[in-house]
Amino acid sequence: MIELQIRAARPDEAEAVLAFWQESAKGTSVSDDVEGVTRLVERDPDALILALADGLIVGSVIAGWDGWRASLYRLAVLPSHRRRGISTVLLRAAEERFAALGGRRADAMVLEANETGRRLWTAAGYEREDRWRRWVKPLTG
Numbered sequence: 001m002i003e004l005q006i007r008a009a010r011p012d013e014a015e016a017v018l019a020f021w022q023e024s025a026k027g028t029s030v031s032d033d034v035e036g037v038t039r040l041v042e043r044d045p046d047a048l049i050l051a052l053a054d055g056l057i058v059g060s061v062i063a064g065w066d067g068w069r070a071s072l073y074r075l076a077v078l079p080s081h082r083r084r085g086i087s088t089v090l091l092r093a094a095e096e097r098f099a100a101l102g103g104r105r106a107d108a109m110v111l112e113a114n115e116t117g118r119r120l121w122t123a124a125g126y127e128r129e130d131r132w133r134r135w136v137k138p139l140t141g
Contacts, residue, residue, distance in 0.1 A: 002053050002084060006093050009048040009060075014038045017048070020057040025076040026114045030138060049093050051077075051086050059086040063094035070103035075120070091124050109134075 009017055014037035021032065031037070041048055044064070051059030058081040062073040072094055077086045098106055108126055110117050118128075 002058075002081070004058070004086065004089060005052040006089060007050060007052070008046045009037075009041050009050050011038045011041045013050075013057075014041070016057055017050070017060065020060060020078065021074065021076060024060075024078050025074055026111050026117065030140075046097060048074075049090055049097075051090055053081065059090050061087075061090040061094050063097050065098060065101050065103060070098035070101075070106040072106055072108040075108070075117070087120055088124065 014034045017037050018032060018034065029036075031040070037048070040062070047062055047064050049061050049063055050057055056078075058078045059076065061075040062071075064071040064073065072091075075087055075090060077090075095106060106126075108121055110121055122128075
């Protein structure tokens with residue numbers, strides 16, 4: 001395994017995080033801009049967890065906690081660094097954060113078409129829950 005630094009993202013890293021997601025993450029979000037990432041990190045400084053190797057972002061996960069739910073988003077690993085245990089380390093950090101905050105269950109958002117992601121989540125012990133569907137409404141035009 002490569003030597004990783006696991007730490008929370010800083011507001012000044014928003015552009016680097018967005019560039020990383022462009023290369024490494026599937027799908028996009030309405031919040032995928034500098035303002036959205038900066039707002040996340042400023043509101044909850046420990047929510048966006050990064051894995052760095054030699055100063056390069058090689059992995060990320062958003063571990064969002066609202067006091068009620070523990071939600072996981074944007075688990076991504078740089079394609080050139082996959083299959084080295086980085087997602088496992090990131091998930092462990094996220095789950096430890098949730099446990100320390102009193103979280104009882106973690107939920108992950110996974111794109112239906114992301115077969116690799118679905119296999120990763122299954123291997124990490126997460127199960128698909130078919131009883132629920134996500135309902136969304138854009139708040140801006």
